[in-house]
Amino acid sequence: MxxxxxxxxxxxxxxxxxxxxxxxxxxxxxxxxxxxxxxxxxxxxxxxxxxxxxxxxxxxxxxxxxxxxxxxxxxxxxxxxxxxxxxxxxxxxxxxxxxxxxxxxxTASLASASVVGAPLMHDNCNISLSDLMTPYNLIKDRVEYASKGDFIISLYNPKSKGRPHYLKECMDIIKKYRKGNTPVAVVKNALRDGESTEIFTLETFKDDNVDMFSTVIIGNSESYIKDGFFITPRGYLINK
Amino acid sequence: MxxxxxxxxxxxxxxxxxxxxxxxxxxxxxxxxxxxxxxxxxxxxxxxxxxxxxxxxxxxxxxxxxxxxxxxxxxxxxxxxxxxxxxxxxxxxxxxxxxxxxxxxxTASLASASVVGAPLMHDNCNISLSDLMTPYNLIKDRVEYASKGDFIISLYNPKSKGRPHYLKECMDIIKKYRKGNTPVAVVKNALRDGESTEIFTLETFKDDNVDMFSTVIIGNSESYIKDGFFITPRGYLINK
The missing domain is CATH 3.40.1010.10 (Tetrapyrrole methylase, N-terminal domain)
Known part of the structure; x- marks a missing residue:
């Protein structure tokens, strides 16, 4: 058998x-x-x-x-x-x-997170921007609810040739709810040949190098960068 | 060094x-x-x-x-x-x-998911019910936003002696947005000694066996049970 x-x-x-x-x-x-x-x-x-x-x-x-x-x-x-x-x-x-x-x-969000530090330490979500089997309106609604809930957000399939503007539009939704200095990581080919990383803030974010082999991670309201590491603290009740 | x-x-x-x-x-x-x-x-x-x-x-x-x-x-x-x-x-x-x-x-949500089938196939989130470092109101808000966004939800640290009623209260929030037949899995000690699983619906859910070694997974609006497997289909555009 x-x-x-x-x-x-x-x-x-x-x-x-x-x-x-x-x-x-x-x-x-x-x-x-x-x-x-x-x-x-x-x-x-x-x-x-x-x-x-x-x-x-x-x-x-x-x-x-x-x-x-x-x-x-x-x-x-x-x-x-x-x-x-x-x-x-x-x-x-x-x-x-x-x-x-x-x-x-x-999964990609965990692999990518480990490469840039510890961004996913608190409540977090995975959202795919691929609209092949999900209506784009639902994807945008999810990005909006995740933003309102202050979830750390990992975007899978963030950009492809057929929908180059989705990522920018979703980042604009997130910007309505999070400070300009919120960290954003782009990790391409995490933990395999060709690995590369970029760290931005919501304000400085550029999607030029993002492709289907990338994961984009957006921090929550407590996330910060220290010595090049993207860190989300474990809790909301302790002082940094 | x-x-x-x-x-x-x-x-x-x-x-x-x-x-x-x-x-x-x-x-x-x-x-x-x-x-x-x-x-x-x-x-x-x-x-x-x-x-x-x-x-x-x-x-x-x-x-x-x-x-x-x-x-x-x-x-x-x-x-x-x-x-x-x-x-x-x-x-x-x-x-x-x-x-x-x-x-x-x-991570626990992935391990637990693999034991009961494929519940996390689509956009999903992890929420910890521990209030040691997060105010309970924020936890409940997150459960509410995740429910509104139709995310599959994995609950970490779902129940402890100090806060035995949180899980039930959070399930009540989810019930406002999802059908009674939405699948719910309780996986204890996933992929290690003492593993056990229970499959419920939102309607039949009982938290008697849930403890700090358990993960609770709640499906989205498309999730279903087939031959004992908890499945979330990949997309919203195909017919089951």
């Missing part, structure tokens, strides 16, 4: 995968995934059958992985955590009676 | 630590942490000096770890991700010129 592991491989650097994720991949006969993510783990899957497909083929990939898992050990991989904008949901939606195990991973 | 690793060890089970976290711990001369979390990694630190302290001694622990890191390799550990309600923020607040590296981990 086969099995399907739904594996979050973390940000991409092999050391930032969980031990369990690595074991699942090693145990698998077949690895299924989007080709960009397959590349991250190339060095540990050289003896495996690999089925990689391009962007937008998520459903085909999931159907195939489920089918193969009836009598093989299969891993379908997502970057970050498979359960956060990854493959876990679609696999479970399509699942009939296959044996599925979800293996969590370090 | 020494170094301080701020290590998120993930949910507790050794396999759910990142490879980097394990390497940092192995490389360290000294391990510092809250004794409950030290227990999780006991088997891999038997040759190390261990400094474990009780609850509420966070600042002392951080000061000590920073001091020791001037000429030793030290790991200060948090469960989950050190940057989410963990030690990373306080370390950076107290840091003078010590060499600090933050290593991310699988």
């Amino acid at each position: 086969g099995k399907l592991y739904v594996v979050g491989i973390g940000p991409g650097g092999l050391d930032y995968m969980t031990i369990k994720a690595k074991k699942a991949i090693e145990e698998s006969d077949i690895i299924v995934g989007y080709k960009t993510y397959i590349k991250f783990i190339e060095s540990i899957i050289q003896d495996k059958e690999v089925i990689s497909t391009g962007m937008g083929k998520e459903k085909e990939r999931c159907v195939k992985a489920l089918e193969l898992s009836k009598d093989k050990i299969v891993s379908i991989i997502s970057s970050g955590d498979a359960g956060v904008y990854g493959m876990a949901g679609l696999i479970l939606e399509l699942r009939k009676d296959e044996n599925v195990e979800i293996i969590p991973g370090v | 020494g170094k301080l690793y701020v290590v998120g060890i993930g949910p507790g089970g050794l396999d759910y630590m990142t490879i980097k976290a394990k390497k940092a711990i192995e490389e360290s001369d000294i391990i510092v942490g809250y004794k409950t979390y030290i227990k999780f990694i006991e088997s891999i630190i038997q040759d190390k000096e261990v400094i474990s302290t009780g609850m509420g001694k966070e600042k002392e622990r951080c000061v000590k770890a920073l001091e020791l890191s001037k000429d030793k390799i030290v790991s200060i550990i948090s469960s989950g991700d050190a940057g989410v309600y963990g030690m990373a923020g306080l370390i950076l607040e107290l840091r003078k010129d010590e060499n600090v590296e933050i290593i991310p981990g699988v």
Whole structure:
């Protein structure tokens, strides 16, 4: 009898995968995934059958992985955590009676946060700016509620060619509720090859270098920069 | 010259630590942490000096770890991700010129989500119900804004002896905005010894088994249960 592991491989650097994720991949006969993510783990899957497909083929990939898992050990991989904008949901939606195990991973907001300091120390939220499956009005409403609630905000999929102005519009919403000196971090390729970071404030923010491999983190009303580190204090009741 | 690793060890089970976290711990001369979390990694630190302290001694622990890191390799550990309600923020607040590296981990909401299915597939937030350093009114406001924004909500520190009624009051706020059949998961000791899960709806929710080792996840308006799995679909534009 086969099995399907739904594996979050973390940000991409092999050391930032969980031990369990690595074991699942090693145990698998077949690895299924989007080709960009397959590349991250190339060095540990050289003896495996690999089925990689391009962007937008998520459903085909999931159907195939489920089918193969009836009598093989299969891993379908997502970057970050498979359960956060990854493959876990679609696999479970399509699942009939296959044996599925979800293996969590370090999602992009956590990876990006660790690179710039400790911005997510308090209540925080993840919002994707992709409108492929969510109306833009709902995305903007969420940014507004998150701002009102003083959540630290991590923006996934912050900018793509088809919607270059969304990020700026969402930052304008946040500016209505937060001071101009609120820290903003742009982290590109966190904890993998090509990593780069920029630290701004809401006032100085520029989105020139932001792309689909970036995460943008906006601090709450207590966040500040110290010695280059982006810090949100743990509480609202202690003095800085 | 020494170094301080701020290590998120993930949910507790050794396999759910990142490879980097394990390497940092192995490389360290000294391990510092809250004794409950030290227990999780006991088997891999038997040759190390261990400094474990009780609850509420966070600042002392951080000061000590920073001091020791001037000429030793030290790991200060948090469960989950050190940057989410963990030690990373306080370390950076107290840091003078010590060499600090933050290593991310699988935070409780991700670990708990993976155990019950794929509840966090869409925009989501983490809210701690602990009022030790946050006024309860602000916590309730956040629950209200998160509800209005249709975020999936993960509640950390959901219930303690000093504030047994907060969880129920917060669920009542959420009920004003979400249908009675919205799925609610209680996951205790996710991915470590003693793991248990309960799946409710907002209507049937009971907090009898909830404690400080639990995470409570409340779905958004699209979440549903299928074959025992808690699923939030990826988008709002496709039909189920």
